[in-house]
Amino acid sequence: MIVIKIGGSEGINYDLIADDLAALVKEGQPLVLVHGGSALTNQVAEQLGHPPKFVTSVSGYSSRRTDRRTLEIFEMVYCGQMNKGLVERLQRRGVNAIGLSGLDGQLWQGPRKDAIKIVENGKRLVLRDDYTGKVERVNSKLLLGLLDMGLLPVLTPPAVSYEGEAINVDGDRAAAATAAALQAETLIILSNVPGLLAKFPDESTLIRHIPAANIDQFMSVAEDRMKKKVMGAQEALAQGIGRVVFADGRVAHPIHRALAGEGTVIGK
Ligand code: ADP
Numbered sequence: 001m002i003v004i005k006i007g008g009s010e011g012i013n014y015d016l017i018a019d020d021l022a023a024l025v026k027e028g029q030p031l032v033l034v035h036g037g038s039a040l041t042n043q044v045a046e047q048l049g050h051p052p053k054f055v056t057s058v059s060g061y062s063s064r065r066t067d068r069r070t071l072e073i074f075e076m077v078y079c080g081q082m083n084k085g086l087v088e089r090l091q092r093r094g095v096n097a098i099g100l101s102g103l104d105g106q107l108w109q110g111p112r113k114d115a116i117k118i119v120e121n122g123k124r125l126v127l128r129d130d131y132t133g134k135v136e137r138v139n140s141k142l143l144l145g146l147l148d149m150g151l152l153p154v155l156t157p158p159a160v161s162y163e164g165e166a167i168n169v170d171g172d173r174a175a176a177a178t179a180a181a182l183q184a185e186t187l188i189i190l191s192n193v194p195g196l197l198a199k200f201p202d203e204s205t206l207i208r209h210i211p212a213a214n215i216d217q218f219m220s221v222a223e224d225r226m227k228k229k230v231m232g233a234q235e236a237l238a239q240g241i242g243r244v245v246f247a248d249g250r251v252a253h254p255i256h257r258a259l260a261g262e263g264t265v266i267g268k
Pocket residue numbers: 006007008009036037038190191192193195196197198199200221222223224225226
């Protein structure tokens with residue numbers, strides 16, 4: 001089993017990814033996909049007059065401010081254009097994909113953060129109307145059932161809280177939880193960079209291999225958005241996933257390349 005997270009940043013080539021996915025499916029490789037949609041969400045939010053806001057937690061992590069309106073826009077883009085765009089690309093290539101959000105069938109369940117402590121202009125603030133949280137439980141029975149029926153699951157945030165609310169969750173970490181629940185051999189995280197760069201944005205400084213035991217040392221190399229991926233990788237490895245590969249989602253055959261060890265391989 002391979003779990004593949006497809007990023008939502010600018011430059012990712014969804015057609016080339018779909019070509020490669022169709023080839024893997026023909027080879028008989030069981031797959032589950034998770035995708036993002038941040039760049040398009042930012043664009044649509046601007047167009048709808050509710051521009052994106054990012055907040056920084058007291059521990060230094062940045063995340064999307066998700067008020068109720070943002071959650072609605074987030075769902076339009078992630079569950080709408082991004083999810084259906086990928087499902088259509090796969091259907092066009094003869095792959096029977098099925099798109100689901102983490103809300104559907106309690107696929108991804110977890111706690112909603114009841115209060116978010118942030119720092120804004122040097123001041124500490126507490127937000128209580130934010131719809132964010134994290135994935136603690138994965139409905140692997142549902143996923144295995146879909147795979148058994150010959151369907152390729154294409155998963156997207158939001159997740160569902162224990163109270164049944166839609167919650168924005170980090171896609172990389174949701175993919176890590178999914179890989180762990182399915183005991184996947186490999187988690188591939190495709191983005192618009194060749195992998196983890198020692199000196200971002202210099203692509204010649206690609207870090208090719210990180211032994212699982214050393215991952216902590218690399219946390220400081222990654223800036224905010226990449227930090228979530230490193231955290232996801234760490235969580236996946238801690239739960240028994242053999243390896244995590246950060247790879248380039250802009251090139252031809254991105255998944256075959258990642259499987260061949262191109263990118264940043266974390267693990268054994
Ligand atoms: P996606 O939406 O594709 O999952 P993100 O935008 O969340 O991707 O994260 C990828 C981004 O992380 C890159 O485009 C880059 O701007 C940023 N980044 C920060 N630090 C690093 C680093 N050390 N190596 C690679 N990318 C980094």
